[in-house]
Amino acid sequence: MLDAMDRKILALLQTRARMSNAEVARQVGMVPSGTFERIRKLEDRGVIARYEARVNPVALGRGLLAFVFLRSKEQPGELGTAEELAKIPDVLEVHNIAGEDCFLLKVRARDPQDLARIIREKIGVIKSVTSTRTTIAL
Numbered sequence: 001m002l003d004a005m006d007r008k009i010l011a012l013l014q015t016r017a018r019m020s021n022a023e024v025a026r027q028v029g030m031v032p033s034g035t036f037e038r039i040r041k042l043e044d045r046g047v048i049a050r051y052e053a054r055v056n057p058v059a060l061g062r063g064l065l066a067f068v069f070l071r072s073k074e075q076p077g078e079l080g081t082a083e084e085l086a087k088i089p090d091v092l093e094v095h096n097i098a099g100e101d102c103f104l105l106k107v108r109a110r111d112p113q114d115l116a117r118i119i120r121e122k123i124g125v126i127k128s129v130t131s132t133r134t135t136i137a138l
């Protein structure tokens with residue numbers, strides 16, 4: 001599906017998505033028009049899903065990263081809890097998981113006290129939530 005040149009282009013774009021087409025072409029040893037065509041095809045095939053800006057959470061005062069395992073009394077396949085969790089600005093990701101827990105959340109906070117407030121005042125007030133277990137990433 002992907003040849004060696006596609007892989008080189010992808011590797012460059014993963015390190016710096018805003019790299020100009022001419023710079024990508026220079027680094028992989030192709031002409032810009034051929035590089036542009038390959039990138040366009042990778043986008044059309046869904047290999048390149050999107051381009052994004054990564055914000056430094058520490059610069060925004062959100063240096064604490066935590067993963068919250070959550071149990072819910074919701075029946076399998078129901079989406080109400082996930083939809084409510086996704087509305088919380090501090091929750092970056094909501095994953096429905098298999099096993100003892102129902103969801104895995106990726107949460108950003110200012111500090112441990114802020115994390116406790118988020119869990120208590122935003123996550124814990126959702127009626128279907130029965131328990132949480134939190135791991136802070138170092």
